[in-house]
Amino acid sequence: MSSPIRTERHDDVLVIVSDNPPVNALGAAVRQGLEAGIREAAADDGIKAVVIRCDGRTFFAGADITEFGKPMQEPGLPTVIDMIESADKPVVAAIHGTALGGGCEVALGCHYRVAVPSAKIGTPEVKLGLLPGAGGTQRIPRIAGVALALEMTAKGDPISAKQALDAGLIDKLVGEVSLEADAIAYAREIASARPLPRASEKTATADPDAVAAFRKANAKRFRGFEAPEANIKCVEAASNGSTFADGIANERAEFMKLMMGTQSAAQRHLFFAERQAAKIDDVPADTVLRDIKRVGVIGAGTMGGGISMNFLSAGIPVTIVEMQQEALDRGTGVVRKNYEASAAKGRLKPEQVEQAMGALNPTLDFAALAECDLIIEAVYENMDVKKEIFTKLDAICKPGAILASNTSYLNIDEIAACTKRPEDVVGMHFFSPANVMKLLEVVRGEKTAGDVLATVMALAKKIRKVAVVAGVCHGFIGNRMLMPRQVEANKLLMEGATPEQIDRVHVEFGMPMGPFQMSDLAGVDIGWHRDPTRIENIRDALAAEGRWGQKKQAGFYDYDEKRNPTPSPRVAEIIEDFRSKSNMKKREISDEEIVERTLYTMVNEGALILEEGKAQRASDIDVVWIYGYGWPVYRGGPMFWAKSEGLPKVVAGLEKHGFPVAASLKEAATSDGKLK
Ligand code: T1G
Numbered sequence: 001m002s003s004p005i006r007t008e009r010h011d012d013v014l015v016i017v018s019d020n021p022p023v024n025a026l027g028a029a030v031r032q033g034l035e036a037g038i039r040e041a042a043a044d045d046g047i048k049a050v051v052i053r054c055d056g057r058t059f060f061a062g063a064d065i066t067e068f069g070k071p072m073q074e075p076g077l078p079t080v081i082d083m084i085e086s087a088d089k090p091v092v093a094a095i096h097g098t099a100l101g102g103g104c105e106v107a108l109g110c111h112y113r114v115a116v117p118s119a120k121i122g123t124p125e126v127k128l129g130l131l132p133g134a135g136g137t138q139r140i141p142r143i144a145g146v147a148l149a150l151e152m153t154a155k156g157d158p159i160s161a162k163q164a165l166d167a168g169l170i171d172k173l174v175g176e177v178s179l180e181a182d183a184i185a186y187a188r189e190i191a192s193a194r195p196l197p198r199a200s201e202k203t204a205t206a207d208p209d210a211v212a213a214f215r216k217a218n219a220k221r222f223r224g225f226e227a228p229e230a231n232i233k234c235v236e237a238a239s240n241g242s243t244f245a246d247g248i249a250n251e252r253a254e255f256m257k258l259m260m261g262t263q264s265a266a267q268r269h270l271f272f273a274e275r276q277a278a279k280i281d282d283v284p285a286d287t288v289l290r291d292i293k294r295v296g297v298i299g300a301g302t303m304g305g306g307i308s309m310n311f312l313s314a315g316i317p318v319t320i321v322e323m324q325q326e327a328l329d330r331g332t333g334v335v336r337k338n339y340e341a342s343a344a345k346g347r348l349k350p351e352q353v354e355q356a357m358g359a360l361n362p363t364l365d366f367a368a369l370a371e372c373d374l375i376i377e378a379v380y381e382n383m384d385v386k387k388e389i390f391t392k393l394d395a396i397c398k399p400g401a402i403l404a405s406n407t408s409y410l411n412i413d414e415i416a417a418c419t420k421r422p423e424d425v426v427g428m429h430f431f432s433p434a435n436v437m438k439l440l441e442v443v444r445g446e447k448t449a450g451d452v453l454a455t456v457m458a459l460a461k462k463i464r465k466v467a468v469v470a471g472v473c474h475g476f477i478g479n480r481m482l483m484p485r486q487v488e489a490n491k492l493l494m495e496g497a498t499p500e501q502i503d504r505v506h507v508e509f510g511m512p513m514g515p516f517q518m519s520d521l522a523g524v525d526i527g528w529h530r531d532p533t534r535i536e537n538i539r540d541a542l543a544a545e546g547r548w549g550q551k552k553q554a555g556f557y558d559y560d561e562k563r564n565p566t567p568s569p570r571v572a573e574i575i576e577d578f579r580s581k582s583n584m585k586k587r588e589i590s591d592e593e594i595v596e597r598t599l600y601t602m603v604n605e606g607a608l609i610l611e612e613g614k615a616q617r618a619s620d621i622d623v624v625w626i627y628g629y630g631w632p633v634y635r636g637g638p639m640f641w642a643k644s645e646g647l648p649k650v651v652a653g654l655e656k657h658g659f660p661v662a663a664s665l666k667e668a669a670t671s672d673g674k675l676k
Pocket residue numbers: 022023025061062063064065066077098100101102103105124125128130131132133134136272275276
């Protein structure tokens with residue numbers, strides 16, 4: 001097989017080119033080719049300087065993540081980088097696209113770096129539960145200082161070429177379309193400059209205040225993660241006077257610890273799971289997409305407004321329809337307020353706010369939807385209302401328009417049956433707040449056409465959502481798994497646990513909040529029958545007393561004016577009252593039992609979802625819970641976590657409490673551990 005690396009001679013400059021689509025990952029063949037290229041340059045007296053560049057869309061975007069966990073093939077990346085840096089002829093990195101991870105480290109091993117203005121460089125390894133393991137934590141602080149090194153390595157966000165230039169991480173910005181020529185010219189310019197600048201020979205100035213401030217500022221963000229602190233430690237080691245070699249040894253040790261840990265395995269799993277979720281197994285990748293020029297949204301409530309913002313922010317005009325002018329004005333007012341709040345935080349320019357609002361067409365005229373290519377119904381969860389709307393849409397929308405419902409659990413097939421075009425009907429389940437939460441469940445009806453699905457999946461990427469295909473069932477994937485969790489949480493209250501104990505177990509597990517905190521945030525009255533005389537459970541009792549959650553300063557918790565929660569004596573009374581009426585004895589409940597009954601049951605439901613074909617793959621379920629509910633990324637999602645817990649342990653935990661275990665879960669626990 002030919003090498004992905006070639007060399008091209010430009011008189012006295014040797015250009016080493018990588019052509020390893022899709023992102024020039026630094027796999028073994030690339031590393032071997034780079035090594036050979038540097039040797040070729042060293043052996044040829046006619047070569048005065050070297051340029052390293054990449055074909056395709058980007059400079060090296062990192063080590064090849066697919067190689068992780070397999071025996072490493074020589075040469076390792078640190079060896080290649082050391083070879084580049086110790087060369088006695090200048091090596092120039094010519095950067096475009098995203099020089100990330102190992103790619104950034106290769107560039108830092110070069111003596112000089114040039115980049116096109118649109119390029120970005122960064123060390124996102126921390127997002128994989130890792131750290132830059134090829135010298136990044138040692139070279140960045142030596143070139144750009146501790147503060148920026150902490151930001152880049154422990155947070156993992158890339159910086160622009162201009163920021164890199166200002167920080168000394170690149171030496172020159174070159175022409176957007178003349179990278180190679182400009183890099184060669186620059187190589188000639190510096191060909192005789194000596195001594196060659198080597199990052200490893202520089203000294204990083206200690207900055208303990210920056211380190212302390214960084215730790216403090218990010219304590220909440222890093223809660224539960226191992227990798228950020230490992231990155232901080234390595235950057236600290238680079239600036240505490242130890243030698244480069246000692247710093248590298250420490251970096252290597254910390255890297256291996258992370259690589260062997262469960263958190264990185266979980267985060268690497270999610271990296272691929274998110275990309276896999278975008279693929280629909282039985283719809284060809286080259287399916288011709290429908291053209292979506294204008295989107296219609298029915299309903300200007302919280303969801304309708306949030307949904308509209310996703311498209312407006314992506315430059316797609318929206319026609320938003322309401323029944324009453326007052327509701328329409330309120331809805332568009334909230335959209336503007338949200339944009340202006342972003343502008344106030346500097347996330348948007350004022351002109352961008354006006355541009356987005358200018359693309360919003362509010363109307364009471366339902367017929368205005370006739371010009372839309374995609375219409376998303378976002379009215380309240382009532383099947384009759386939805387059927388009426390889809391019947392009307394069928395009559396007025398143009399042929400080929402996609403008709404979507406934002407329903408969070410109703411049957412898409414039933415809705416589609418109200419139209420003569422069921423193949424154009426699909427579910428697009430956004431998560432509240434729809435302009436913030438990244439998850440989009442794309443609900444595939446029995447008759448939904450392949451190109452409709454492909455179009456919606458592509459559109460999801462355009463509006464920066466992470467889309468997962470779900471089948472038609474009550475609650476689809478995410479909310480369906482929420483149900484057994486809530487049923488068991490309510491039962492645990494009756495048996496002696498408190499809301500704060502159950503929520504604490506979930507928060508300590510890594511969830512942003514527990515079931516009862518979530519209920520208070522969303523509204524205890526959501527889905528309540530609204531009859532204060534009908535009190536059949538604890539939730540009814542709270543709702544009947546107006547304890548509707550945070551919005552009423554009282555729900556499962558009491559809240560002060562800043563919405564800080566405290567355990568509620570009144571709620572404890574209500575629970576005790578229900579318990580005594582049911583002749584139940586309060587008992588001590590362990591945290592372990594709460595995990596088994598609220599989290600293992602979710603895994604069991606996930607297995608049933610897979611058995612019924614309502615999710616394409618177990619990793620899709622993980623993606624739903626990460627992006628829809630804030631499941632801790634360092635645990636990889638419910639199905640990945642169950643495997644790391646040990647499926648036999650999960651099955652035993654379920655059986656201990658008398659739950660019927662999904663056949664596939666039982667089977668996987670006794671065989672290869674794979675949930676299909
Ligand atoms: N290794 C292997 N495959 C990769 C890859 C990588 N580093 N990056 C992307 N891919 C695949 C991806 O799975 C997808 O495959 C295709 O490329 C397009 O990706 C020693 C240890 C570069 C910003 O973390 O952030 O270096 O689905 O859909 O939206 O210190 O890919 O088509 O089959 O994401 O245009 C550090 C990870 C690695 C960068 C492009 N580097 N990649 O985004 O395309 S660890 C990273 C990205 C490391 C060293 C350490 C993005 C991108 P498929 P895509 P995109």
